[in-house]
Amino acid sequence: MLDQEERLRPGMPEIKPVLQRHFKEVSDFVMKSIRLGFNGQAVLISYLSVVVDEDKLSRDIIQPLILKAETIEQVESILEPVRLGSYERWEDINKGMWKGHVFLYLDGEAHAYLLNMSSWPSAQVKEPDNESTLKGTRSGFIDSNHTNLALIRHHIPEERLIQQEVRTGHEGKIHAVMLYHPDKADPANVTELNARLRRIDSQALMSMGELAESLEDNNYSMLPQLLLTERPDVVASGIMEGKIAILMGHTSQVMLAPMTFLSFFLSADDRNLRWPVVTFFRLLRFIGLVIAIFLPSFYIAAVSYHYEIIPIDLVLSVGKSLERVPVPPILEALFMELILEMLREASLRLPPKVGQSVGIVGGIVIGQAAVEAGLVSNVMVIVVALTAIASFVQPNQDMAAAVRLLRFPFMIAAFLMGLVGIVIGIMVLVTHIISMQSLKAPYGSPLFPIDTKKWRSVLARLPQGGFRNRADSAVAGNDPQADSSSRSKR
């Protein structure tokens, strides 16, 4: 309906009908005519009221134009701070107005102005609910690029940060911002990410997850390859480690790339707690990872094939508890795991008040009654509960979900081939992890390619050196903290 090349024709009587035609079906469309105070020149102001800060418009533009301006130069100086430019093509003007800009036309001129007065509704900065930490920062990202950038800059006192805007998607409608440190980020990764961003050809991206999916290296993988976070401290430390952050104005998630498999097991708290504690917690997470993936399958393998590995004291009680259950362990395990996943999913979606009853139903009915009725064995309930707890230990929700999903193929492999099946599964999984890339960086790093120097900073956290070390190194001009954590450049 809109002619691409339709241009603005000067003169108030020309413009008004065009605007009215373009915004015929838009309920919040506002058009105001005012006259300049000093010479009575007609001014047309038009905008969409829900996305424009009307108070500001009235205070900073309309009132001064009517009351204060005494020369044409003063008019210019009133408009100057918010003016985006002068436009003649109706297409540009319409696009601008949809984004929350204000259309302003001074009668007699050949072009119109767009003023930046947009005000999108946005949430308050508060601590992200699903990434809470003990001692981390209390602010989280919101659905606004300005705030998000400010939050990140607040964490990084560094003037050299590069903030690169990328317009992409169908007709360049998607607007993303790449943020990285020029000395730390690998240029190859920057180029690659830029190229991938530009290749996106969708009309609109609703969320960061969608963007991540179109940027990921391996869409078939169960494992997350890019980090989505709502925490500015995570993004800031990521940037200082040489990662690239991607912001997209309308989501509260910020993406970090490239990621390695092991970096999904680090938490924002790791930098705030004391190192022995952190090292212990990390160990706990890796143990949790092993339990969450392998425990059910190991149990199935043990009772179906390798009863030799069960200690003699245990074999009798396990056997007695299995005797009552009519189905093979794999069905029992699948049944319990599916119930568990349903409980988890249900408690996620339900409002908190109803959510409590899910816990009661899950805990009492499934846990106790199913055992009493002889549908599942006691040991299986313990196995499933342990698995659940172990998967909840993971700091990253995407990785935790992947881990929960991974145990099903392992259970089936264990059912078919016992421990041999599990070993085959491990081989496939490890091959998969070390063969993957995130951008141009190896996903399995530093386990593979082997880089033993970095192992200690990923698997454990060692003391960074007290104030004595730091004082010395400050003289020498290098910071041990930054060195140990920064990625080496290739």
Add this chain to the structure above:
Amino acid sequence: MKLTKSLVLTLILIAATGCADRTELDESSLVTIIGMDTNDNRELSITGMVLDFNEESKSQEILLSGKVQSLREARTVLGAKSAGEFLSGKLQVLLISRSLLQKNEMMPYLDVVFRDAKFSNSALLAACDCSVKKLMEGKWNSQPILTEYIRKLIETGHRSEMTVRTTLQNFHYMQTEEGVTAAISEIKPVGKEIAVTGTMLLNHSGKMALHLNKEESALLLLLQNEIELPVSYTTTIHGEEGDSVVSFDMKKAKAKVRTAYSNGKFQFHIRVPIRAEIAELDGPYHLAADKKLIESLLTDEVEHAFKRLIGKLQAHKVDPVGYGLYARAFQYKQWKEVREDWGAAFGQADVDIQATIAIDSFGVIE
């Protein structure tokens, strides 16, 4: 896509190969004790203890027995009597009656144990100085599960230096190794309990050669350097003012062996320095003043006990300590000539054993 292909391939491989030998735990009959006994014919009488997974049944184990010609046949005969698949992967104890050990060589019977990979080779081997069936059928006082009972009996017996601890794996080694003869634990019902009575020594062919009581077993373990210190040892010393009983803890003890060959005989010089702490002494001794005296009296006693033990071993031509290994290592030329029957050669050897006891302390009271 490569991943997808390899995943599909793997799934096919798994599906094509798997499934065959899966046995659910609750559908199997896990045998935990196998008892072997002779009867008058050349048949074996086999008793098996199988774990009972049925929740309603009162006992935790089921006793099965039958007459067979070989151990492998027992699987069929006993398997026919049990509800689940008869599996021997969780075998804990293999009991052999003394009468069977006296009559026949063991290795031919145990062939299947070592040939079948699914047989548990960590099961303990024990001799039983009674009818195996009687022992396994009996209701013993401290018996939660017989398997547990016997296994723990032997293991604690070993830990307190009353007997050796021989798994099937060890037994196979001792039977196939030329320089050593086998030793297995021995148990026996005593009243309403089962008790460890000592060690049964077998000769090269696996027949019973000699029985060692608990005290001798402790010395044997000491010579084998298989002890867990401290070892408590009680003996009687014969002083000028009469006999008195002494108990002491060996804080440090290690047998050291030197070998030589002369006069057509192997020579073994064994030194056993022992550091002791007196735990009990009921004689008229001034502890500190008579330290030297007590030490020398104790040394005499212990050395005498060692000599008696070695004499017994030599008389029965068995070498459970493994002096043959020393002979092979240091006197290979001469060893080569006698390797076919080391036991006999050891019977001829000159063994000189010296124990020295040094008392570290007399306990916390003066």
